[in-house]
Amino acid sequence: MSIIVNNIQKGFNGTEILKGISFEFEPGKTNLIIGQSGSGKSVLTKCIVGLYEVDKGEVIYGGENFSAMNKAERKHIRTQIGMLFQGSALFDSYSVEQNVMFPLIMFSDMSKEEMIDRVNFCLKRVQLENKNHLFPSEISGGMQKRVAIARAIALNPKYLFCDEPNSGLDPKTSIVIDNLIHDLTKEYNMTTVVITHDMNSVMEIGENIMYIHKGENWWTGDKHSIVTTENKEIGDFVYASEFMKQLRGKLS
Amino acid sequence: MNLFEHIGRFILMIAAAFKKPEKWRVLGKNFIHEVHSIGISSLSIVALLSLFMGAVMVIQTASNIDSVLIPAYTVGFATRQSMILEFSSTMICLILAGKVGSNIASEIGTMRLTEQIDALEVMGVNSINHLVLPKILASLFIFPFIVLISMGLGLIGGGLIGTQAGIITLEKYIMGLQYYFDPFSITYSLFKTLFFAFFIATIPSYFGYYVNPSGGALEVGRSGTKSVVASSMVILLINLIITYFLLL
Numbered sequence: 300m301s302i303i304v305n306n307i308q309k310g311f312n313g314t315e316i317l318k319g320i321s322f323e324f325e326p327g328k329t330n331l332i333i334g335q336s337g338s339g340k341s342v343l344t345k346c347i348v349g350l351y352e353v354d355k356g357e358v359i360y361g362g363e364n365f366s367a368m369n370k371a372e373r374k375h376i377r378t379q380i381g382m383l384f385q386g387s388a389l390f391d392s393y394s395v396e397q398n399v400m401f402p403l404i405m406f407s408d409m410s411k412e413e414m415i416d417r418v419n420f421c422l423k424r425v426q427l428e429n430k431n432h433l434f435p436s437e438i439s440g441g442m443q444k445r446v447a448i449a450r451a452i453a454l455n456p457k458y459l460f461c462d463e464p465n466s467g468l469d470p471k472t473s474i475v476i477d478n479l480i481h482d483l484t485k486e487y488n489m490t491t492v493v494i495t496h497d498m499n500s501v502m503e504i505g506e507n508i509m510y511i512h513k514g515e516n517w518w519t520g521d522k523h524s525i526v527t528t529e530n531k532e533i534g535d536f537v538y539a540s541e542f543m544k545q546l547r548g549k550l551s
Numbered sequence: 552m553n554l555f556e557h558i559g560r561f562i563l564m565i566a567a568a569f570k571k572p573e574k575w576r577v578l579g580k581n582f583i584h585e586v587h588s589i590g591i592s593s594l595s596i597v598a599l600l601s602l603f604m605g606a607v608m609v610i611q612t613a614s615n616i617d618s619v620l621i622p623a624y625t626v627g628f629a630t631r632q633s634m635i636l637e638f639s640s641t642m643i644c645l646i647l648a649g650k651v652g653s654n655i656a657s658e659i660g661t662m663r664l665t666e667q668i669d670a671l672e673v674m675g676v677n678s679i680n681h682l683v684l685p686k687i688l689a690s691l692f693i694f695p696f697i698v699l700i701s702m703g704l705g706l707i708g709g710g711l712i713g714t715q716a717g718i719i720t721l722e723k724y725i726m727g728l729q730y731y732f733d734p735f736s737i738t739y740s741l742f743k744t745l746f747f748a749f750f751i752a753t754i755p756s757y758f759g760y761y762v763n764p765s766g767g768a769l770e771v772g773r774s775g776t777k778s779v780v781a782s783s784m785v786i787l788l789i790n791l792i793i794t795y796f797l798l799l
Binding site for chain 1: 573574577661665666667669670672673674675676
């Protein structure tokens with residue numbers, strides 16, 4: 300089921316951050332929101348998941364107007380959302396197992412045994428078997444991200460949000476996380492939204508991309524069209540690194 | 552934000568905290584965890600402080616009684632009244648406002664900073680209810696016991712120093728403790744403890760929950776300080792109001 304954002308506007312203390320963004324995030328695809336720091340990517344994501352209320356416009360989840368719902372009405376949509384935060388946002392005082400089990404305890408009627416089975420399945424899916432009893436402080440940043448992904452998929456969500464999933468990770472681990480997100484999207488036919496400014500991620504998993512510039516939807520396309528676009532803003536973003544500049548030189 | 556806006560937001564937070572919990576079993580588990588974190592872990596400091604307060608009270612009272620017209624058991628009487636009416640409730644709660652309050656503010660503030668609260672909200676969990684209600688219930692439950700323990704240990708501490716230092720005999724001290732004893736003084740003390748407990752749990756929760764995440768660790772530290780100052784002031788104010796209406 301798709302997520303449609305329609306003319307979203309959001310500002311803080313008189314400063315307009317989002318200036319009427321519209322876009323459709325397609326199901327079964329990894330949809331990317333890219334842009335420079337301060338362009339409004341995170342604010343847009345927080346508006347979509349309801350952490351910020353939009354000033355104008357609407358967010359529609361599978362045909363249901365999320366923006367028009369009250370807190371209680373939003374609950375059934377929220378239980379279909381999984382989110383991976385930039386810093387993982389694992390609960391420090393909970394073990395890996397308890398972190399992944401948390402949404403199951405809160406929103407499912409599973410028995411303890413069923414919950415443990417589901418936790419083990421999710422941890423196996425992110426290649427973290429036998430780490431159940433470790434605490435977030437005892438595992439690496441990459442592992443924390445994978446635990447957060449396991450927690451996000453525990454309730455079989457229809458929508459997955461990933462806020463800069465590669466921040467603070469080395470290139471190799473970043474690719475592992477990117478591929479995991481991509482594979483899970485296909486496996487569960489989720490509508491996945493990834494916020495990033497990492498060009499490696501864009502080239503790895505970018506199937507449906509929106510480029511935000513100064514709070515506006517500047518460009519849309521996929522990973523193939525982004526490297527050939529004539530748009531100067533996008534060009535500056537894509538070919539910002541020396542590596543990409545050299546690659547462009549060789550390609551041309 | 553001005554004071555009235557803070558009060559308004561504080562009231563809204565309390566209203567959100569008392570909404571029906573998602574799962575009663577989870578609330579029960581969190582409640583037990585908080586009873587330990589807020590109450591049981593504070594017992595050693597409370598015990599130590601109470602023993603010393605009782606002991607100092609006996610020495611102070613004895614050293615200020617010069618007249619032969621004042622009977623010796625007055626030392627026990629004064630110690631009992633001071634411990635039960637003020638020291639075990641107000642003083643201990645002021646100290647716990649520092650210990651427990653800064654802990655709550657920094658715990659919730661760090662959760663805000665590391666997006667753990669956002670994670671709860673995105674899942675559909677009422678984060679205020681999930682985080683704050685167990686702390687309120689645990690404080691309301693455990694603080695009266697802590698105060699009762701403090702009363703007992705304070706009187707024991709006074710008796711120990713009084714007899715061991717030769718200030719007063721045990722018989723006279725016990726006689727003083729029993730002299731004109733009104734059980735209402737314990738009721739009064741426990742009654743105000745419930746108010747103190749409520750504010751010790753809620754004010755730091757408020758400052759932690761609404762910490763500005765862009766301020767980083769510095770802001771979390773500030774929220775701890777603000778919460779201790781604010782809850783100490785509220786404790787003193789509530790103490791004055793309750794004492795005025797119940798004892799005057």
